[in-house]
Amino acid sequence: MATPTAEREQWGSRLGFVLAAAGSAIGLGNIWRFPFKAGENGGAAFVIIYLICIAFICLPYLFAELALGRNSQKNPVGAIAAIRKKTPWTLVGGLCVLTGVFILSYYGVVAGWAFGYIFKGFVAPAVESSEYFSSFIADTAVVLPLFALFMLLTISVVYGGVEKGIERWAKVLMPILLTLMFVVIIRAVTLPGAGAGLDFYLNPDFSKIDGTVVLEALGQAFFSLSLGMGAMITYGSYLPKRENLLVSGGYVALFDTGIALLAGLMIFPAVFAMGQDPSEGAALVFVVLPNVFDAMPLGTLIGAVFFILLSIAALTSTVSLLEVVVSYFVDETTWSRKQSVWLVGGFTFLVGLPSALSQGGSDLLTNQISLFGQTGFLNIMDYIWGNLALALGALLLSIFVAWVWGTRQAVEELQIGADGMFSGTLVSVWTFFLKFVCPLVIAIIFGAIALGVI
Numbered sequence: 001m002a003t004p005t006a007e008r009e010q011w012g013s014r015l016g017f018v019l020a021a022a023g024s025a026i027g028l029g030n031i032w033r034f035p036f037k038a039g040e041n042g043g044a045a046f047v048i049i050y051l052i053c054i055a056f057i058c059l060p061y062l063f064a065e066l067a068l069g070r071n072s073q074k075n076p077v078g079a080i081a082a083i084r085k086k087t088p089w090t091l092v093g094g095l096c097v098l099t100g101v102f103i104l105s106y107y108g109v110v111a112g113w114a115f116g117y118i119f120k121g122f123v124a125p126a127v128e129s130s131e132y133f134s135s136f137i138a139d140t141a142v143v144l145p146l147f148a149l150f151m152l153l154t155i156s157v158v159y160g161g162v163e164k165g166i167e168r169w170a171k172v173l174m175p176i177l178l179t180l181m182f183v184v185i186i187r188a189v190t191l192p193g194a195g196a197g198l199d200f201y202l203n204p205d206f207s208k209i210d211g212t213v214v215l216e217a218l219g220q221a222f223f224s225l226s227l228g229m230g231a232m233i234t235y236g237s238y239l240p241k242r243e244n245l246l247v248s249g250g251y252v253a254l255f256d257t258g259i260a261l262l263a264g265l266m267i268f269p270a271v272f273a274m275g276q277d278p279s280e281g282a283a284l285v286f287v288v289l290p291n292v293f294d295a296m297p298l299g300t301l302i303g304a305v306f307f308i309l310l311s312i313a314a315l316t317s318t319v320s321l322l323e324v325v326v327s328y329f330v331d332e333t334t335w336s337r338k339q340s341v342w343l344v345g346g347f348t349f350l351v352g353l354p355s356a357l358s359q360g361g362s363d364l365l366t367n368q369i370s371l372f373g374q375t376g377f378l379n380i381m382d383y384i385w386g387n388l389a390l391a392l393g394a395l396l397l398s399i400f401v402a403w404v405w406g407t408r409q410a411v412e413e414l415q416i417g418a419d420g421m422f423s424g425t426l427v428s429v430w431t432f433f434l435k436f437v438c439p440l441v442i443a444i445i446f447g448a449i450a451l452g453v454i
Contacts, residue, residue, distance in 0.1 A: 009162035016167035019174045022255035023316030025226040030260040032285045035267040039278035042208030043200040053221035060433040064401040067413040069236025075327040076230030092396040096230030100324035102385040105352035111314035112146030118307040121300035129290040138360020154318040155345040180309035188270040197272030228394030231320045234327045244417045391446035402435045
């Protein structure tokens with residue numbers, strides 16, 4: 001068992017960890033991607049498959065990442081090296097670190113869009129939404145400052161450290177996020193015609209379930225918890241040994257899933273009430289919803305509130321992405337946290353510039369670059385790092401924990417602080433799922449992404 005270093009930072013409380021880890025998972029994937037995936041795949045039927053996947057696939061894997069992190073008290077690279085020194089398996093940890101950098105590089109751009117859209121209803125209420133969105137993301141004079149602002153916000157939070165930075169801000173931002181969500185939900189469900197949206201979202205039609213719907217639900221469930229990029233390994237490394245990983249991990253999954261479900265309650269009643277199409281896909285948030293807000297009473301205010309909460313959700317995710325990389329440099333080099341935050345943050349901003357320019361600021365980056373069936377630099381980055389790399393990292397990490405480190409050692413770590421609740425049949429079931437079910441399912445997700453099925 002790895003020995004924690006004396007200088008290792010720790011979370012100040014279980015609540016702080018849960019809010020920070022849930023904040024890592026809660027982001028554009030929950031409030032933007034989950035509703036449009038549900039809209040494209042039959043509504044309530046998709047949601048039920050999604051919940052099953054969370055419970056039986058994602059949760060067992062989440063426990064594995066947390067156990068590996070706390071056992072080693074290290075970042076993803078250091079965690080693997082602590083168990084198997086001088087082994088190619090450390091490349092898996094390196095993949096996690098690279099994934100964090102490259103996802104943050106374009107995620108920060110999209111987060112900047114969300115922040116800029118807070119003011120859309122005040123500055124351009126009469127402009128058709130698709131036209132406004134196209135011109136907005138192509139305007140480098142607007143997009144680049146917004147991207148820079150969001151990176152500075154992210155850097156400022158991580159700069160403060162684990163307890164005084166990430167945890168302190170999570171305790172502020174997450175309650176605000178929840179409050180704003182309920183404000184939007186109350187307005188949405190009280191609109192005339194909202195009942196049709198609630199029926200679509202809550203009343204399942206199982207005839208709509210096919211192989212594609214199941215694969216989409218698997219992919220969404222998996223990615224919604226920020227698994228496969230080392231965030232939960234890193235956040236788990238800051239947990240004290242007295243902490244019950246099962247309870248803490250369960251709260252994280254519950255919180256994250258609850259936010260995704262609330263996002264559906266915000267969006268579907270309003271979309272149906274305004275006669276819009278719930279299967280509009282990725283355009284749902286930036287094109288369809290602004291049309292909805294423009295058409296509803298108090299829509300300008302509700303629209304601003306919605307994009308404030310979307311920006312908060314994005315910030316809690318960008319913080320975790322940056323922390324994964326910063327943790328690596330703090331653990332594995334002589335760099336201080338302050339040095340690491342500024343250097344990594346600055347480098348990530350530079351790497352993100354092509355993504356920021358790829359929506360109209362540069363014809364080369366927008367239309368003339370294609371790879372893996374994707375056109376445009378930002379779309380290619382998302383496919384490689386936000387889809388393929390995440391699935392590959394999760395697949396390799398699940399194999400490492402189950403078959404290299406070994407489930408017996410992982411179980412021993414999970415039992416520390418668990419007060420006897422992790423034993424007997426529960427251990428056997430978890431071991432079976434981690435050894436066989438999780439790797440198989442993740443491999444299927446990876447294959448589906450590679451083949452363009454999802």
